[in-house]
Amino acid sequence: MEGNIAELGQFIGAGLAGMGAGVAALGVGNVAGNFLAGALRNPSAAAGQTATLFIGIAFAEALGIFAFLVALLLMFAV
């Protein structure tokens, strides 16, 4: 086993950045869960709000994507 310490740091950092994607999953689940809770209370209003749901999910997911981007940069670009 040989290698330099910078490479070790890259891989550890990429792994830590991967945790960010998991935390973004919490956010997406929060958006979808709250939508479902609201939709079950007022089902007639739910159909008109699905576009808002997907926009909310997309914005919550964007931050997980930045974590993924950091991981990619650490693995391949640094």
Next chain:
Amino acid sequence: MASDVANSDQNKPASKGKPIAFVLLAIAAVLFILGLLDDYEGVFAIHPMDQFIVSPLFGDGAVHWYTPTNVTMWMALCILSIVALMVMGTGGRAIVPSRGQSIAELVYGFVRKMVEDVAGKDALPFFPYVLALFMFILFSNLLGLIPMSFTTTSHIAVTAILAAAVFLTVTIVGFVKNGTAFLGLFWVTSAPLALRPVLAVIELISYFVRPVSHSIRLAGNLMAGHAVLKVFAGFAGAMGAAAFAPIFGVVAIYGLEVLVSVIQAYVFTILTCVYLKDALHPHH
């Protein structure tokens, strides 16, 4: 007993599902026999990232910008299938639509309603662009699900061009339609005056980060999903005689991937509509 109920209760779906189950079991049996042989390492040596390699169609020289590669081939196939659906499907102009025509009309109506609902009526001149984006992304995603094919939208180079085109369009449209009033997008008048400069900086950063998240969302979702498929397939090599087992996981992930393909095409286009709305009505 259970099969009796299934037969009497839902006759049609059960009889339709049988050939698929049969094919699955046949593949599983073949994999089982291959797994019993000792040289399964060669059969199942799958590297999950090999599917994303861009290679020339003819020979194996260097890849230049004009080289026909597997990416260009699958993009061309994607455009051909869009033309086949939209032109040939609606060519009959039947009052009672055929299957192809109703699919084409469904997609057209769906995207038109999305543009109208999200971006407003005055965004309808941009409807052809949004429909082209939606169709291209949807068809590349779905064509990429064919085994041994190539997913063009799993490459950041492809999605970055799509997102950059949207970003440039939106910025130019915003300045042409509103002039300098477009900068009102960054000046949140509903916030307290002291907070506005801080919010302006945040809004400015979030505006320029849009194309980044817009492109990487699509490429990341597609790439991760396809890599997971290959990782599951790669489990077969390590499992010996149980090599048939991962096929059930692969089928489940594949179903999820079909869903992701459609949802990501939808998300990309709906975000384009949101950005168009910001460009046409830059008031908070």
